[in-house]
Amino acid sequence: MSNVSFSAYAALGSVKPTQVSDKPATNPAEKSGVAEGFSTFKAALQEAEQTAMQTAVSGADPHAMVEALAQAELVLDAAVTVRDKVVEAYQELLRMPV
Template sequence: MVSSLNAASAYSMARPAIAPDQGSPSATVQRIGSAAEEFAQQMQQFDAAATGAMTGGTGTHHLVQTIAEAQLAMETVVTIRNKVVEAYQEILRMPV
C-alpha cells in the first residue's frame, strides 16, 4: 500500500519535471541559442570571405573552403527547421 508520505515524496521529486524553474533558461534553450550564434558567425565569415574575394584580398582556396562550410551549416539549419515543423504538424494532428 502507498502511504501518503511516499506519495508526497514522489510528487516533490517529480515536480521539477512538470514545472521547471522559470527563473533560469534550460540547458536546451541555451544550446539552441549558442548554435544560432555559431550559425550567425559562420555566415559572417562567409560574407567576409566573399567580400575579400571580390576585392582580391582573399584567396580562392579560402573562399571555396568557406563556401563549403557555410553550405553545410545552412543544410544543418534547414534540416533542424524541417524536423521542428514536422513535429509541430504532428502535434496539430493529435486528437484532443
C-alpha cells in the same frame, strides 16, 4: 531606384535567447543549444561573406573562399533540417486527437 542594403545575417543579430529560469545566465557555457546554434550559424555566414568580399576586392585566396562558402552551406543545411524536424513535430502535435 533606391539603394537597398541587405545582410544575410542582419536579422540574426536581433535574436536574443529567452531565459527559462529566473536567474540570468552569466556564464557563457550556460547558453542554450538554440542560442549556440544561432551564434554558430551567424559566425559561419559572417566568415563566408567576409572571405568572399576579400576575394572579390583584393584577390585573396580563392580556396579559402570556397572552404568558407562550403562551411556556410553545411551550417545552412543543418539549420534547414532542424527547422523541418520542428515543423514536422508541430504538425504531428496538431494531428493528435484531443
